[in-house]
Amino acid sequence: NSLNHEMTATLSDQIAQCALNHYHTVLPSNGGKPQSTEWTVYAAIVACRQHPNDSNDQDELWVVSCATGSKCTSIRPVVSSLPTQTSQKQGRKRPHPDLSSSEVDDHKICACYDGMVLKDSHAETLARRGLMAVLWDEVENLLQNKPTPRPLLEAISASESRQQFQLRNDTSLHMYISDNPCGDATIYRIKKPSSNSTDQPETSINFTGAKIILSDSNGQSVVKQDESISSTLTCSSAADTVITVGREDVQQLGALRLKSSRSNIPSHLRSMSMSCSDKLVRWGVLGLGGALLSMYIPNPIVLSSICVSKDPRAVDGNADLGQLDALRRAIKERIESALMSIAEKEKGWNVNPPEVAVVTDVFENSKSSSEFRHDTKMNALAHNTPNNKGRVKKESVCGMSINWHQTIVQEAANAEVTIGATGLKRGKKPKCPTDVINTASRLSRYHFALRCGKRDPVSSKTETDGHYSSYRKYKQITSTHLLTRVATLALSGGGPLAGWVRSSSQDDFELPHE
Numbered sequence: 001n002s003l004n005h006e007m008t009a010t011l012s013d014q015i016a017q018c019a020l021n022h023y024h025t026v027l028p029s030n031g032g033k034p035q036s037t038e039w040t041v042y043a044a045i046v047a048c049r050q051h052p053n054d055s056n057d058q059d060e061l062w063v064v065s066c067a068t069g070s071k072c073t074s075i076r077p078v079v080s081s082l083p084t085q086t087s088q089k090q091g092r093k094r095p096h097p098d099l100s101s102s103e104v105d106d107h108k109i110c111a112c113y114d115g116m117v118l119k120d121s122h123a124e125t126l127a128r129r130g131l132m133a134v135l136w137d138e139v140e141n142l143l144q145n146k147p148t149p150r151p152l153l154e155a156i157s158a159s160e161s162r163q164q165f166q167l168r169n170d171t172s173l174h175m176y177i178s179d180n181p182c183g184d185a186t187i188y189r190i191k192k193p194s195s196n197s198t199d200q201p202e203t204s205i206n207f208t209g210a211k212i213i214l215s216d217s218n219g220q221s222v223v224k225q226d227e228s229i230s231s232t233l234t235c236s237s238a239a240d241t242v243i244t245v246g247r248e249d250v251q252q253l254g255a256l257r258l259k260s261s262r263s264n265i266p267s268h269l270r271s272m273s274m275s276c277s278d279k280l281v282r283w284g285v286l287g288l289g290g291a292l293l294s295m296y297i298p299n300p301i302v303l304s305s306i307c308v309s310k311d312p313r314a315v316d317g318n319a320d321l322g323q324l325d326a327l328r329r330a331i332k333e334r335i336e337s338a339l340m341s342i343a344e345k346e347k348g349w350n351v352n353p354p355e356v357a358v359v360t361d362v363f364e365n366s367k368s369s370s371e372f373r374h375d376t377k378m379n380a381l382a383h384n385t386p387n388n389k390g391r392v393k394k395e396s397v398c399g400m401s402i403n404w405h406q407t408i409v410q411e412a413a414n415a416e417v418t419i420g421a422t423g424l425k426r427g428k429k430p431k432c433p434t435d436v437i438n439t440a441s442r443l444s445r446y447h448f449a450l451r452c453g454k455r456d457p458v459s460s461k462t463e464t465d466g467h468y469s470s471y472r473k474y475k476q477i478t479s480t481h482l483l484t485r486v487a488t489l490a491l492s493g494g495g496p497l498a499g500w501v502r503s504s505s506q507d508d509f510e511l512p513h514e
Contacts, residue, residue, distance in 0.1 A: 065130025071420025183275025
């Protein structure tokens with residue numbers, strides 16, 4: 001997208017304008033976007049390419065991937081509702097072009113179900129997975145000597161076994177988010193609604209619905225449980241992953257949290273996804289690529305900056321517990337802290353933390369804009385009806401998510417719509433296992449593992465019986481030794497990510513091999 005911006009605009013302003021322009025002009029309007037009475041979160045990863053030899057000396061900006069969404073789900077109830085057989089005949093075979101063999105038993109498709117469900121449909125997570133899809137596309141093109149429009153990667157010296165790549169030196173990646181990411185970054189001071197416009201508005205601390213993690217799956221205390229915790233809940237997706245989370249009366253700063261979910265959900269059906277604040281810290285430390293891509297992109301690719309639209313309720317200025325202060329504390333400073341602890345033991349991990357900024361451009365369907373509209377209507381109602389008997393209905397959250405990423409053809413057809421509550425593509429209910437493959441998002445773990453297996457089929461086989469290997473084992477095999485060591489230090493050491501909730505064995509799934 002070419003930008004017509006004033007010379008005074010900062011890079012963060014330009015990134016936000018680029019992301020918002022992309023949402024309005026490229027993403028389709030025929031489904032997936034929130035209605036006028038709905039809100040969602042929008043996130044985009046924007047590439048910035050420097051042209052120092054250009055006479056205009058103007059950076060090129062474009063959206064690499066973007067997504068909307070604010071829902072997450074537990075895999076178990078979704079998988080249990082999916083069809084297990086095509087017919088009464090056990091193991092009836094059906095061909096499918098995406099599978100490595102021409103025919104595959106239905107029960108083998110069912111064994112991959114867990115990998116077909118998107119556990120986390122928050123916009124930031126889907127935008128990051130869209131970037132992973134772009135990187136995979138480019139790796140495949142580079143290995144086949146095919147051109148890639150607007151390439152992000154360049155070759156580095158080949159290792160003993162394969163060619164490898166890194167982010168181009170003239171290119172940086174940035175993220176725009178319509179709201180502060182859920183979790184720790186949402187704890188900042190906001191203005192309370194006031195019915196009298198002449199009053200100095202009172203302030204309160206914005207409340208994150210994310211649940212604070214009190215103890216991990218080993219029973220180890222993550223944060224001190226005191227009178228600030230009003231009640232506790234357990235989450236257990238499997239016997240090896242039982243953790244305790246809490247509701248807070250007084251919110252603790254810098255704590256790890258799980259994404260919010262209804263408290264009346266049984267513990268084994270509750271989402272175990274980490275908050276987006278925590279995920280952004282993890283990506284800022286370990287990189288955006290993940291284990292599967294690390295065999296081709298060994299050096300971590302990280303965001304150079306993160307910018308968020310201003311919350312209209314936020315207290316102005318650079319105040320203590322302000323919106324910008326929350327971004328610094330929850331993301332940049334925690335990344336810096338984690339990197340310092342890693343540097344003491346691992347000298348070869350060179351990563352810079354992102355800059356953070358709050359921008360004035362606003363996404364009209366954001367959560368904070370929705371809350372502000374509700375507060376404004378409540379104020380007007382209180383002013384017009386002194387008895388305060390009227391009611392203002394809150395805008396509802398949009399249940400659908402859109403994900404988009406750049407491909408050879410840059411158009412709205414690249415968008416995919418998924419349902420947040422199921423983690424599957426929008427469409428007809430699947431009637432047989434083969435249908436389920438067609439409902440799996442292109443951003444699902446299953447599809448990424450399949451792409452990796454086609455490029456490197458040997459690693460998807462076990463060393464013993466040649467049968468299917470699990471996704472978890474697959475990631476362990478493909479991850480570089482350095483990434484594995486650094487991840488262990490970051491997630492199990494004493495830094496800000498200690499106590500990270502890892503995916504349980506029950507979320508693992510089998511992979512078909514060549």
